[in-house]
Amino acid sequence: DTAVSQTPKYLVTQMGNDKSIKCEQNLGHDTMYWYKQDSKKFLKIMFSYNNKELIINETVPNRFSPKSPDKAHLNLHINSLELGDSAVYFCASSLAGGNEQFFGPGTRLTVL
């Protein structure tokens, strides 16, 4: 049983393209997150949604747009991809009042 799933696992694309990463959780959690992990392995929060409402929006270029159609899904759309966007993107979820975040397997994005 997959708790937090992401698609695709790998994404290779050209600079300037637009791409989306999808995330779904079947844990019944209310809050979902997107993280970016760079080559030095630092985990940087990008966005957080609580029951479809944006609650954390870090200093992220507006080329990145999260969309939450329902509380079990949080997708990430990236416009005009740049070389510096290459990284591993992780989705995570938690209970609204909970501190423990559960992570998906990650999406490795490579921009050529």
Add this chain to the structure above:
Amino acid sequence: GQQLNQNPQSMFIQEGEDVSMNCTSSSIFNTWLWYKQDPGEGPVLLIALYKAGELTSNGRLTAQFGITRKDSFLNISASIPSDVGIYFCAGLNAGNNRKLIWGLGTSLAVNP
């Protein structure tokens, strides 16, 4: 963004040895979490700590919530090859929109 000081940055040990790592912060946290990340996977929660002075075990892993609430420690006893990975600490304050503050990770290598 804010980061936690995590030490050591990397460790290379012999199978069977015990491992200690720590995490320190300039600010107080209400929750400390310890995660492990295997290569190509997302971080997996190992131990959650909620009370200053709390000592919690998960198999061969033991973690402590420092009395000052500004630090936490993780110990692994009798290490085995599958302990290889990156260990992350993360801290949380209740009023921070559930935004975890992360350490830079401790990379552990175990020589069989």
